Structures are given as C-alpha cells and as structure tokens.
Amino acid sequence: MTITTTNSGDSGALNFAATLARSFAASLNVDATVGQALASIIQLLETEAGSLFLLDDTGAMLVCRASVGPVKIDGLAVPMGQGIVGRAVAEDRLLVVENAYEDKNFFKAADERTGFVTRSILCAPMRVGDKLIGAVQVLNKRSGHPFDGVDGKDANMLQVMANAAALAISNARLADQLLEQERIKRELELASEIQRSLLPAEDDDLPICGINRPIREVSGDFYDYFELPDGTIAFALGDVSGKGMNAALLMAKTASLFRCLGKTIRDPARLLSILNREICETTSRGMFVTMVAGLYEPATGLLRYANAGHLPPLIKFPDHLYETVAPDAPPLGILRDMHFIDHEIDLKGGLFVAFSDGLTEFRYGDEELGVDGLNQLLEYAHDGPLRQRLEMVLAELDQGGWQAKDDLTLLAIDDRAAGKAWQRERVPAVAAPAEADFLFGLSFPADPSRLKMMRPALEAAAKACQFGEDEIQDLVLAAGEAIENIMIHAYGGQVKGEITLAVHRLPDGIMLRLRDFAPRVDAGKIEPRPLDEVRPGGLGTHFIRAIMDDASFIPLPDGEGNLLELVKRRKNATESAEATAVAAAGGADSKGGN
Amino acid sequence: MSVANIKEEQGRIVIALEGDIDLENAGEVRKALLANLKQKKDLLIDLSAVSYIDSSGIASLVEGLQVARKQKNELSLVSVSPRALRVLELARLDKVFAIHADVATALAARP
Numbered sequence: 051m052t053i054t055t056t057n058s059g060d061s062g063a064l065n066f067a068a069t070l071a072r073s074f075a076a077s078l079n080v081d082a083t084v085g086q087a088l089a090s091i092i093q094l095l096e097t098e099a100g101s102l103f104l105l106d107d108t109g110a111m112l113v114c115r116a117s118v119g120p121v122k123i124d125g126l127a128v129p130m131g132q133g134i135v136g137r138a139v140a141e142d143r144l145l146v147v148e149n150a151y152e153d154k155n156f157f158k159a160a161d162e163r164t165g166f167v168t169r170s171i172l173c174a175p176m177r178v179g180d181k182l183i184g185a186v187q188v189l190n191k192r193s194g195h196p197f198d199g200v201d202g203k204d205a206n207m208l209q210v211m212a213n214a215a216a217l218a219i220s221n222a223r224l225a226d227q228l229l230e231q232e233r234i235k236r237e238l239e240l241a242s243e244i245q246r247s248l249l250p251a252e253d254d255d256l257p258i259c260g261i262n263r264p265i266r267e268v269s270g271d272f273y274d275y276f277e278l279p280d281g282t283i284a285f286a287l288g289d290v291s292g293k294g295m296n297a298a299l300l301m302a303k304t305a306s307l308f309r310c311l312g313k314t315i316r317d318p319a320r321l322l323s324i325l326n327r328e329i330c331e332t333t334s335r336g337m338f339v340t341m342v343a344g345l346y347e348p349a350t351g352l353l354r355y356a357n358a359g360h361l362p363p364l365i366k367f368p369d370h371l372y373e374t375v376a377p378d379a380p381p382l383g384i385l386r387d388m389h390f391i392d393h394e395i396d397l398k399g400g401l402f403v404a405f406s407d408g409l410t411e412f413r414y415g416d417e418e419l420g421v422d423g424l425n426q427l428l429e430y431a432h433d434g435p436l437r438q439r440l441e442m443v444l445a446e447l448d449q450g451g452w453q454a455k456d457d458l459t460l461l462a463i464d465d466r467a468a469g470k471a472w473q474r475e476r477v478p479a480v481a482a483p484a485e486a487d488f489l490f491g492l493s494f495p496a497d498p499s500r501l502k503m504m505r506p507a508l509e510a511a512a513k514a515c516q517f518g519e520d521e522i523q524d525l526v527l528a529a530g531e532a533i534e535n536i537m538i539h540a541y542g543g544q545v546k547g548e549i550t551l552a553v554h555r556l557p558d559g560i561m562l563r564l565r566d567f568a569p570r571v572d573a574g575k576i577e578p579r580p581l582d583e584v585r586p587g588g589l590g591t592h593f594i595r596a597i598m599d600d601a602s603f604i605p606l607p608d609g610e611g612n613l614l615e616l617v618k619r620r621k622n623a624t625e626s627a628e629a630t631a632v633a634a635a636g637g638a639d640s641k642g643g644n
Numbered sequence: 645m646s647v648a649n650i651k652e653e654q655g656r657i658v659i660a661l662e663g664d665i666d667l668e669n670a671g672e673v674r675k676a677l678l679a680n681l682k683q684k685k686d687l688l689i690d691l692s693a694v695s696y697i698d699s700s701g702i703a704s705l706v707e708g709l710q711v712a713r714k715q716k717n718e719l720s721l722v723s724v725s726p727r728a729l730r731v732l733e734l735a736r737l738d739k740v741f742a743i744h745a746d747v748a749t750a751l752a753a754r755p
Contacts, residue, residue, distance in 0.1 A: 498668035505664070505696065523727060524734075530698050534667045589699035589735055596734050 081115065083222040087215035088116040088186065094211065095204060097188040099166065103128065103135050104176075104184035104219070112136060112184060119189065121164035133157030138173040138185045144205055147171040148196040150189075170196040174208045176216035183219060186212045238267040238295075245298060248305045250275050252437065257348055258283055259436040260461040261444065263408075263454070270297030271406045271459035272305045276312070279610065281348055281567055284312040287404040287461045288341035289360065291381075296337065304329065304339050304382070318343045318356040319390040322382065326358065326390075329383040338383040342404045349567060350544040351397045351465045356390040358382050363404040364421065364428075365397065371425045372400070397465035403428065408456035412447055419452065436464045486554035486561055489514065496537040496547035496566070501530055504551070508562075511553045515560040517620055525560065525618055528597035531590035532564055532614060540568035540612060559599070559619035567611040646701075647676045648693060654751050656686045658722075662693035665701030673701060677708035677719075684715060688750050692723035697731050709741065718742065722750045 069090075084102050092100040099119025103112040106127075112135055114126040131140040137155050138145045150156045150168040161168050166189075173187035188208065191197060197204045245268055249260070260273040270290035277283050286308045290297040307325055315321040321343055329339060342363055344355025355363070357374075359381030365372040379390045395402075405424070412419040419427075424443075431442035440460055447454075482488065489511050494500045505526050512522040533549060541547035547568055554561040594601050600617040646669040648662040657680045665673060680687060689705065691697075705721070712719035720742040724732070732738045744750035 498666065501666045501668060502664050520730065523730065526696075527698055527731065527734075530666060534698070534700060537667065589702060593699055593731075593734055 080219060080222040080226055083218050084116045084215075087211075087218060088118055091186060091208065091211050091215070092118050092188060095172075095188050095207060096192045097172075098190040098192060100186065100188040101126075101135075102176075102184065102186045102215070103139075105130070105139070105182065112139060115184075119166065121166045123160055123164065126160060128157060134171050134173050135185045135187055138175045138187070139182055142175050142177070142182060144174045144200060144209055145171070146197050146200050146202075146205060147173075172197040172204055172208050174205075174212035176212045176219070178216050178220040183216055186215060235267075241295070241298060242267040242269075245269060245272075245302065248272065248274070248302060253277075254435060254437060256283060257436065257465065258285060258346065258461070258463045259440055260287070261440050261459065263444070263458045265408070265454055265457050266293060268295060268298035269457040269459075270294075270301050271408065271457040272301045273404075273459050273461040274305055274308055274312075275461070276309070278313070278316075278345075279607075280569060282316075283346045283348065283463070284344075285346065285404075285461060285463070286312070286341060286343040287360070287406070287459060288339050288382075289406040289408075289457070289459070291336075291338050291340075293457065300329075300333060300337055300339065303333075304341070308343065312343070316345065317392065318345060318354055319392040322356050322358050322379070322390040323388060326382040326388050327386055330386040333383050338381040340377075340381040346397075346402070346463050348465075349548055350541075350546045351399065352394060352544070353397055353402055353463065354392055354394045356392050358388075358390060361405065361407055361410070363402060364424070365395065366401040366403060366425065366428050367398070368400075371421075373421065397463070399465045401428065401465070402463040404461045406457060406459040408454060408458035409460055411455050412452045412458075413455060414450065414452045419447070436462060482552075482554050482561070482563070483556075485557055487556075489553040489555055491550060491552040493548060493550045495545055496541040496549050497545040498534070498537060501533060504533065505530065508553070511555075512560060515555050515620070517560070517618075518622075521618070521621065524597040528594045528616065528618070529562055529564075531593045532562075532601070532616060535590055535594075536564060536566045536568070536612075536614075540566045542568075556617065556619070559617060562616040563604075564614045564616070565611060570612060646670075646672045649690075650676065650680065652685075653688075653747065656688055656751070657683065658688045658690060658747055660690035660693065662695075664696040665694060665704075666696065666698045667700045670698075670700035670704045674704035674707060677704060678711060681708065681711050681715065681717065681719075684717060686718040687712060687720070688744075688747060689719065689721050690723050690747065691721055691725055691728045692746075694725050694728045697728050699735070702731060702735055702737065705741070706737070720744055720750055722747050 084104070088100055088102045099117070101114050101117040101123055104115050105111070106113050110130050112128045112130060114123050117123045128136050130136050134145055134147055134153070134155055134157065147153045147156065148170050150171055156168070169190045171187055171189055173185055175182055176184045176186060186208070199205065242264070249262055249272065256275070256277060258275050260275065262269060262271055262273060264271070270293055271288065273285070273287040275283055275285035288301070288304055290300045290304065304325065307328055311321050311324060315324070322341065340360035341358045342355055342360045344353055346353045357377040358379050359377045362374040362376055365374065374393065374395070379388055410419050410421060410424055427443045427446055430446065431439040433439070440462060443460070490507065492504065492507065494504070508526050508529050509522055512525045517525060533551070536549055537543065547566060550565040552563040554563070594616070597618065598616045599619050600615070602615055604613040604615055606613050646661055646663060646665050647659060649660040651658050659676060659680060661673060677687065687708065709719045722744045723746050724743055729738065732741065744753060
C-alpha cells in the first residue's frame with residue numbers, strides 16, 4: 051500500500067486513517083498489516099526511521115514487529131516499562147524526546163548495536179478500546195528539527211495514526227484467529243473422517259451391525275468386528291473416558307490394538323488383559339477405556355465375551371430381556387495386572403446388544419432412557435434387517451425429541467440371522483473328478499434328527515448307481531456314520547453346525563463328499579477301535595472303512611473346515627462298466643456341490 | 645419311537661425295539677436298557693422291527709451287555725432283523741451277543 055499525500059496536515063492523518071482502515075479490511079495477515087502501517091506513518095511524518103512494537107503473549111515484553119530506516123531492529127525485545135517504547139506503553143501516554151541522549155529512559159543498546167544515531171523520538175502507545183497492544187515510534191525528522199511538543203502537530207498525527215494502526219492490527223489478529231479456527235475445524239473434520247474409517251465396513255451378510263454417533267466431530271467411543279477364517283466373528287465395543295481429541299486418540303489406539311490382537315487371540319479375557327497392559331504402559335494418567343470384547347460363532351449361536359468395566363450387554367429374547375452380569379473387572383488403563391473373565395452364552399436366536407452409556411443416557415427433559423427404555427425400543431424395532439432395526443431405534447429417539455448427551459455407540463448381533471451364513475460363498479469348490487456325475491447336494495445342521503431324512507435320498511442315489519440291495523444298506527450305514535462323526539467330533543454336539551453332502555455317480559460306483567465348517571479335525575483321532583475290545587466308540591469309523599473302498603480327507607485351507615471324500619465301487623463293476631459309462635456320460639455337464 | 649414295548653416273561657424282561665436307531669435316539673435305547681437292568685433280571689432285546697441300526701445303536705447294546713455281565717445277568721438278542729444282523733456282523737459282535745431266533749426259543753434255551 052502506498053499513501054500519497056501532498057499536505058501533511060490533520061487532513062493527511064485523517065486520510066491516512068481512512069485509507070488504512072479500507073486497506074486493512076482486506077488484509078488478513080498481522081505481519082503485513084504491521085509493515086504497511088509503519089511504512090505509511092513514516093512516509094506521512096517524514097522521519098528517518100521508525101519501529102512498531104507489539105506486546106507479546108506474556109504482556110511483559112514488547113517485541114519489534116516492523117522497522118523502517120537504515121538499520122532493521124525487527125525481533126528486538128524490550129521489557130515493559132523500559133526504554134522510551136516500554137515507558138510509553140507502561141504509562142499509556144505519548145512521549146516526545148527532543149534529545150534522546152539526554153533522556154535517561156533512552157535505550158541506547160539499539161543505537162550501539164546498529165550505529166544509528168537517534169536524535170529525537172516520538173512514541174505513541176497503541177490501544178484498541180481499553181487494551182494496550184504495543185507502541186509505534188518514529189525517529190529523527192528528515193528536516194533535522196526535533197519533534198514538536200506533546201500537544202504539537204506531529205504528536206497528534208502520530209496518535210491518530212497509531213490508533214488506526216492498532217485497530218487494523220487487531221482486526222488482522224481476529225482474522226488470523228478465524229483462520230486458525232477454520233484450520234482446526236478442517237483438522238477435526240479430517241480426524242473425524244479417519245475415525246470413521248476405523249469402524250468396520252458395513253457388511254449386511256454378517257449377523258452383526260454397529261452404529262456410532264459422536265456428539266462432537268470426534269468420538270471417544272468405538273466398535274469393531276471382523277470375520278475370522280472359520281466364520282467366527284470377533285467384536286468389541288469401547289468407551290474412552292472424556293470427550294474430544296485426547297479421547298479420540300486413545301480410541302484410535304485401542305481400536306487399532308484390538309483389530310491387530312483380535313486376529314490371533316481367540317480368548318476375549320486374555321485379549322483384554324494384553325490390551326490393558328499396553329494401555330497402562332503408554333497412556334496418560336487419568337484416562338481409561340471401558341470395553342466389551344468377544345467372539346461369536348454364527349454356526350452355533352455361542353458367544354464368548356469379557357467385560358472391562360463396561361455397561362453389561364443385553365440379550366433380547368422374543369419374550370424377555372436378559373441383562374448380563376455386571377462387569378467383573380475394572381476398565382482398561384487403571385491397574386496394570388488385571389484378570390478378566392470369559393463368559394459364554396448361547397444366544398439361542400436372541401439379539402445381543404452392547405452399547406455405550408450415551409445411549410441409555412439419552413434424555414427427554416428430566417427423564418433418562420435407561421435399559422427399560424432401550425428394551426422397549428428394541429421391541430418396537432423387532433422386524434427387518436439388523437441395520438434397519440438399529441437405525442429405527444435412533445430415529446425413534448430423534449423424532450421423539452430425545453437429546454443425546456454423549457457419544458453414542460450401539461453394537462448388535464442377531465442370532466436369528468445366523469442361518470444366512472449358509473447361503474454365503476464358502477471356499478472355492480474342490481473340483482470333483484471329471485468322470486463324476488453330480489447327483490445332488492444337501493445342506494443341513496449337525497442335528498441327529500436330520501439323519502433319518504438323509505437316508506432315503508442316499509438310498510435312492512445308491513440305487514441310481516446300480517448297487518445291489520445289501521450294498522445300498524451298507525452305503526447308507528457308512529454315510530450315516532461319517533455324518534455322525536462330524537456331529538460328534540467336528541462340531542462337538544453343537545447342533546447348529548452346518549454340514550453339506552454332495553453325491554456323485556461314478557462310472558463304477560458312488561462318491562460322497564461331506565463338508566463341515568468346524569475347526570480342523572485330526573484324522574488320527576478318529577481311529578477305529580480294536581474289534582476284540584467290546585466297548586462302544588470307534589465303531590462308526592470301523593464301519594466306514596469296512597464298507598467304503600476309499601475314505602480320505604481332502605486338504606482345505608486352514609480355517610475352512612473339513613472335507614471327507616467317501617468312494618464305494620460296485621462289486622459287479624467290471625461286468626457293467628460299459629453300461630455305466632454310457633449312463634454317466636448323459637449327466638456329465640452337471641458337476642457341482644463340494 | 646425306538647423302544648416299542650417292555651414286558652416281563654418268565655422272569656425275563658423283553659424289550660422290543662423298532663424303527664430306525666441312530667444317534668438321534670440311541671440314547672433312549674441306552675436309558676431303557678440301563679433302567680431295566682437295575683431289576684437284576686436277564687434281558688431279551690427283540691430286534692424284529694428294527695429297520696435300521698447304526699454304531700450308536702450298537703454301542704447302546706454293547707453298554708447294556710457290559711452292565712448285564714458285570715451284575716451276572718444275561719442280555720440276549722432275539723428275532724434279529726437281517727439289517728441289524730448285517731450291522732452286528734460288520735462289528736464282529738454277532739459272536740459276542742447271544743442271538744436267538746425268537747423269544748420262545750430264548751426262553752426255552754435256558755432253564
């Protein structure tokens with residue numbers, strides 16, 4: 051900015067003030083404003099040098115923020131009350147020094163350092179309303195005359211201009227603060243986005259769903275879940291003490307640790323204990339995390355969890371609500387060596403609900419939602435896909451005028467939806483041999499009551515494969531034994547485990563493939579018993595080996611369950627091989643199943 | 645419907661089994677055998693109406709036999725259907741159990 055003026059009178063100062071105000075309205079930068087103000091003042095007062103000082107944050111030091119003249123003194127700090135500048139501010143009045151070296155307040159250090167010779171000084175404090183923000187001083191009139199007195203023209207002009215500059219600087223500072231606020235807001239938005247990315251991706255194929263609604267940009271709550279290779283779902287819900295950025299950072303740390311540890315540690319209590327130690331070691335005092343972590347098996351409906359000082363999760367059954375036991379261990383981050391306890395629940399088709407206190411502390415006037423209120427809402431939203439039901443709960447609260455007081459997080463597992471897992475893609479099928487003709491596939495729970503339903507189908511299949519009556523009965527027996535082995539050994543009697551059976555016709559017999567999704571079975575453990583030993587057990591495996599020509603496990607990737615292949619060939623196979631080959635060729639396109 | 649009928653004839657308890665006996669209901673057979681063995685009497689198990697029996701059904705019979713022998717009672721099989729006999733043969737238990745053509749023969753076989 052350049053201000054040109056031909057008359058250096060009062061009107062010049064007023065013009066200056068007006069121009070400065072106009073120009074600074076557009077300026078958003080304190081340093082630029084300070085420099086412009088000083089340059090204009092020196093030009094108008096026709097002085098050799100000048101400097102502008104602003105009080106620092108402590109209010110004890112005046113720091114030179116701009117200087118004009120043969121020597122730059124930017125950055126020079128003068129204690130409040132010292133030197134001409136320090137006194138002008140301390141005493142809040144304009145000072146005129148006709149001969150600097152005769153004034154005891156003159157701060158000679160600057161001249162000694164710079165070689166500039168100060169003759170006379172005019173220094174005006176700068177104020178905005180009641181608040182002193184600094185001072186501006188001009189040195190040595192170019193004319194060589196000293197500045198006229200305190201009531202003189204120079205002094206009046208400087209004070210007017212100092213006031214205008216003060217206002218401009220103050221405005222620029224406000225603008226800077228706004229910019230800073232804007233920057234913080236953007237950073238918060240970014241933090242909020244990163245936090246949302248820590249939450250698991252929505253997967254409507256899983257019987258688990260969560261909702262997190264922060265009360266500010268960032269949240270101290272979190273939830274997470276992920277599916278392990280065997281179909282088990284690991285989940286957690288946590289609430290970090292406090293709100294805002296520090297809570298959000300601890301949330302991010304806890305969530306990341308859970309996601310990492312949860313993939314290998316299949317024991318919620320142990321997982322919490324390791325998390326606790328980690329958080330105790332590295333987290334600032336006074337912060338803690340309440341958390342529920344667990345594992346849910348969609349195949350069996352079994353849920354194992356541990357609770358570190360968090361609100362007890364609920365299980366909603368069609369006809370009643372079950373509140374789990376109160377937490378038996380303190381929150382994470384309080385005591386380093388803590389034991390946590392695993393609890394196991396059979397969900398039996400119920401809805402498991404973990405939540406942060408932000409949910410039950412929803413308020414309507416003086417009324418708090420509480421567990422009973424939550425139960426009513428869950429009852430109301432009992433139908434439809436899980437996500438839709440959780441959203442219904444929140445929509446009902448919002449529309450009913452309920453007010454949130456805290457971050458809100460809700461995580462639910464719907465055991466009813468567990469069966470959906472059956473329709474989901476499993477591992478790529480292990481291709482059946484080319485000569486196999488796929489007859490049919492069945493999928494059924496590991497429930498012994500299904501055995502009798504299987505037998506007629508197998509009998510029909512064996513008949514279609516041209517087995518004789520006795521062989522058919524044997525085959526049905528062997529298949530039944532293999533299925534019972536899966537029920538007893540692989541699923542340990544858990545009747546919700548899934549079993550699939552694929553029946554293939556071979557040119558010279560039949561091939562059955564039995565698949566389960568249980569942990570890997572050590573084939574060596576299911577040994578037939580010595581037959582001279584009269585006792586139950588092991589007999590089924592003996593039957594399979596006695597009846598089938600081949601019984602072997604086909605290797606599957608770890609965590610993908612077990613695949614048993616049974617083959618029986620006809621006794622008269624060689625005689626009718628030709629006839630069978632013709633029959634098999636007819637259905638050769640329909641390969642499928644396991 | 646694994647245990648069809650339980651009656652006493654000439655001091656022996658005759659338990660008639662029927663239908664398919666597998667993992668689903670072998671437990672009922674086992675329970676019926678062990679409960680009746682508490683009377684310390686010989687048992688005749690009628691298998692004429694058994695259409696299917698697998699290792700779990702056989703295991704129940706074996707357990708009954710073991711308990712019976714321990715308490716010096718007999719547990720015999722009567723009217724064994726061809727299907728059940730085939731399974732007993734597969735298990736090589738056809739020589740372990742005493743097998744009689746029918747209840748009358750079994751009753752006559754022992755004074």
